[in-house]
Amino acid sequence: MARTQGSHSDITGPRVREAALALFARHGFAAVSMRQIASAVGVQAGALYNYTPDKQTLLYDLMRTHMEDLLAAWDSQTPTGGALGALETFTRFHIRFNTRRADAVFVSYMELRNLSPENFEVIEGLRRDYETRLETILRQGAREGVFAVSEPRIASMAVIAMLTGVNTWFREQGRLSLAEVEAIYWEMVRKSVAA
Amino acid sequence: MARTQGSHSDITGPRVREAALALFARHGFAAVSMRQIASAVGVQAGALYNYTPDKQTLLYDLMRTHMEDLLAAWDSQTPTGGALGALETFTRFHIRFNTRRADAVFVSYMELRNLSPENFEVIEGLRRDYETRLETILRQGAREGVFAVSEPRIASMAVIAMLTGVNTWFREQGRLSLAEVEAIYWEMVRKSVAA
Incomplete structure (x- = not known):
């Protein structure tokens, strides 16, 4: 059955x-405004509230989804070659993941100030989780004797x-490939x- | 003669x-809004227009002043010890200068999108000038044989x-001193x- 357009x-x-x-x-x-967002989607403002209770929740969902996607994508990587291999995988992964999501990266940094305190805590926690992934690699490399960092x-x-x-300078059409x-x-x- | 308060x-x-x-x-x-800025300064909105013609000019002046101050402060440094000494001076200078101006750094990055095209060109030019200062140090170090960078x-x-x-994590009251x-x-x- 065909769906009704604009439903x-x-x-x-x-x-x-x-x-x-x-x-x-x-x-x-x-x-x-929520009205602008509804207009960009092509629906009435009221219809938007079937999807999200308010603009704060929408921002929070965007930032949480971005961080959860980042963590899930990293956790699905299977680096080999010890800590050195893991660091190379992390470096290339981070650049690829983030250059493809310039808006999400920009909003995630810029709009931290507009999160409610409880939402800010969750996003900061996810950010710390991601930093911990890299910190673990650096500590592993120190044990292997390949890295030396005073403050991992x-x-x-x-x-x-x-x-x-x-993200601030890379352009797909530029001199250098990704x-x-x-x-x-x-x-x-x-x-x-x-x- | 005493100045009239609120003049x-x-x-x-x-x-x-x-x-x-x-x-x-x-x-x-x-x-x-300009009204909010005037209120924060403690004057009527109209009085603000004696200082700046519009909000765009005010933003542009803030960003230009920030970059010009940064360039002037760097140019007044007198590093010694060749390229290695210059790089250390640059590293410490950049951290000290920017941690003391967190709002200006944040606005300078975040609000590039809100500059008029001609104002954007000027700010980008100043940013490139600053990058060139560091690039020159890296190229000098390569000639001295102390640095090896494929893309300075x-x-x-x-x-x-x-x-x-x-700037995203440092706090004056934190565990580590600057x-x-x-x-x-x-x-x-x-x-x-x-x-």
């Missing part, structure tokens, strides 16, 4: 999230900041924590 | 800039992203570009 069943999560993410990234959470937690935040920075960018960053990351 | 002469640049910066960082440029421009952006990331943080990052930066 509530059209308010699917992915369409709402995609529209909200693009609008938040372009104008900022505080400047975007801070080193993991430093590496993640460096890698996420690719594989070349990965190789340049991997060389720097590898040396930055080398024993 | 136009009270609308000094620093007070307006400080109030606007705090509000833009907290709520985002698009969500803040990208390496400079990677290092700057890593160092600016300190001097200790500088030392940890300097070790990583030094190794990341080492020959």
Whole structure:
């Protein structure tokens, strides 16, 4: 049976999230109304409330989904080659995952200030979980004698900041392919924590 | 002669800039009105227009001043010890300068999207100038044989992203002093570009 065009069943999560993410990234959470999001999805504002109770919940869902997807995608990787192999896998994975989600990365950083305290705690917890994945690799490498880092937690935040920075300048049509960018960053990351 | 309280002469640049910066960082440029900024300064909205023609100009001035101050502060440094000494000076300078200006750094990154095309060009130019300072150090170090970087421009952006990331987690009251943080990052930066 054909679905009625514009019915509530059209308010699917992915369409709402995609529209909200693009609008938040372009104008900022505080400047975007639920009406604008509904308009971008092509439905009445009232219909949007069948999907999400309010704008805060929508922002929180976007940021939680982004972090959960990141963690799940990393946890499905199967690095080989000890800590060195794991660090190379992490470096290339982080760059690939984040350059493909520029809006989500930007909103996740920028709109932390607009989360309610309880929602902020959850997102920060997920962020810490991700940093812990890298910290574990750095500690493993120190035990193997391939890495030397005085502060593994801070080193993991430093590496993640460096890698996420690719988003501020990388363009698909640019001089360097993503594989070349990965190789340049991997060389720097590898040396930055080398024993 | 005593100045009249609340007179136009009270609308000094620093007070307006400080109030606007705090509000833009907290709520985002698009969500803040000139009326709110005037209220934070303690004057009528009309008085604000004696200082700046519009909100776009105010944002542009904030970002331009931040970048010009950064460039002037760096250019007044007098590093010794060749490229290695210059890189250490740059690393410590960048962390110290930016942790003291968290709102300006946040707004300068986040609100690029809200600059008019011509204003964006100027700010991007200043940002490129700053990256060039570091790129020059990396190229000098390569000639001296102390650094080995395949892409000095990208390496400079990677290092700057890593160092600016300190702002996302450093707290004055935290476990580590700023001097200790500088030392940890300097070790990583030094190794990341080492020959």
